[in-house]
Amino acid sequence: MEFDEAMNLTANYLATTVAQGLTGLELEGVVDVCPANASLLVRFDPDVLAPEELKRRAQELESQARTSTQHRAQTRIIEVPVWYQDPYTAEVVQRFREGYHQDPSGTDLDYAAHVNGLSDAAEFIRRHHGSPWLVSMVGFVAGLPFMYQLVPRERQLEVPKYLSPRTDTPPLTVGHGGCFACIYSVRGAGGYQMFGIAAAPIYDPAQELPDFRDFLILFRPGDLVKFRPVDEAEYRSIQEQVEAGTWRFKQAPVTFDVEAALADPDTYNRTLLEALDGAEN
Known part of the structure; x- marks a missing residue:
């Protein structure tokens, strides 16, 4: 359909x-x-x-x-910690330049900032995590979410995919192709621009972490996502919690109102993000 x-x-x-x-x-x-x-x-x-x-x-x-x-849906908003400009995606970025990328001389973030008319990578990162994203579908590989930015169309970040797909992408890479963000749930091939790495799994086939007790995949279509930038120290701390089996994503239940999101995206986004303020990991 x-x-x-x-x-x-x-x-x-x-x-x-x-x-x-x-x-x-x-x-x-x-x-x-x-x-x-x-x-x-x-x-x-x-x-x-x-x-x-x-x-x-x-x-x-x-x-x-x-x-x-009324076009409303009961869903949840989930905070996803991201280490932007991490060394893992940076190493892969450097391996796939000539013959793969539109601008072999720079990084994926540099290129993304340029094609969106932004001053530098730092401004692109601020725009990337500054507003929530809607999980529009899950697929391609197990647990990989495609996410649509909840901002007016003229302000959506848009970046073309690589000219030729890579044969390697680190697990949990935060990528972008067209107007969609994604998180690569596992290591593998890919063609989206790479901006950073999520700090915790979104796919747990062994269902060892608390967030996966009911299902091995974290995201469902209709979920909302708020990226939160973290530094290396916090990334390592989250990794230790994952290894100990104690990590939980910060999340809160919300009602997503399509008309409200279309009528005044900025005001509505603030109400969505406020729902996370009182939530606990």
């Missing part, structure tokens, strides 16, 4: 809402329901559930969501 040709908050709201509705119906024959940026994939067994019946149910849910007077 495609709700729009381009990613926007309304299309993403429809995708996640219809996905939740189909999941809640527990239709026999539905194998998987996977919401994406502006679309929805449903895997099903046509010998058990007729395609026309599935289409009818999905269209009913879409109609209900479109005609609702």
Whole structure:
């Protein structure tokens, strides 16, 4: 199901809402329901559930969501500590320049600042962590979130992907391609620009950390993310907590209001970030 040709908050709201509705119906024959940026994939067994019946149910849910007077969703906002300009991504950045990158002479952050008309990498970093992001979908590899910045379109950070994909990306790299941020959940190939490294896992297949007791993947579509810059000392401290099995992400429940986010993004973002003030790790 495609709700729009381009990613926007309304299309993403429809995708996640219809996905939740189909999941809640527990239709026999539905194998998987996977919401994406502006679309929805449903895997099903046509010998058990007729395609026309599935289409009818999905269209009913879409109609209900479109005609609702309030486009709101119960979700949560999660704080993600990030070591920007870390040595791990910096080393990989230097290995993949000639033939891979648009500007082999600089760093990914330097290039990102330049194409966004910003003064330097420091200003880009401030813009990157200064506003919350919406997890629009999870995929590509296990647990990798794609995130859409909750600012007016004219202020969104946009950076093209590498000219040619890398064969290496450090685990937990905070990357950016087009208008989307991501966190690489595992080490592997990739083409997004690299800005830093998240301090704690977002994918825990052994489910050893408290945040993963119910599921091995941290993020869900509809989650909100606030990046928080940390220095090396705090990064190392968080790593020690991860090793001890005591680390927990700071998070708080919130109601995401699509109309409020579109009408006055700056004011609404402040209310979202205030929800984290009283939260504990």
